[in-house]
Amino acid sequence: MSQNNRIFDGLGRVMNEAAGVADGVRREVETVVKSQAQRIVVDMDLVKREDFDALRELVQVQGEEIDALRKEVAALRGAPAKN
Template sequence: MQSENPLIADFVKLANSAAGTLAGMSREARDTARERMREAMGGLDFVSREEFDAVKDMAAMARERVEVLEARIAALDAKTSD
């Protein structure tokens, strides 16, 4: 059996309204924080994972070529010093 006391009914309505308002404020604060973070991070130079992996592969190939060239130079130096 529900109470028909208008004071209690008004209090319940007030509590429900306050809970809804707090939830809305929380959502708005979270969205604002996300937007500010996006703005702050937007000025930074980030690369995608694909770009990073491509440059990493290029560096590995360059290292291999340098090793081959160093070996050739060492062999040529050995020939000329004989």
């Protein structure tokens, strides 16, 4: 019986060590994949979401200002405004 317990204890230790090694490998692979993805994004010269949203808002405001100015110019000329 004692022999079986030692075998199972040894097997348990080996499995724990294998799980630890597998976890370390997983973390290393995640790190490599993440750094490669970041490098690809930098190489593609992509815009950050915050910058895109800010620029989109600015363009929208400027579009509204342009429409208002077109209406104002049309009113000064006495012609109907075009959009």
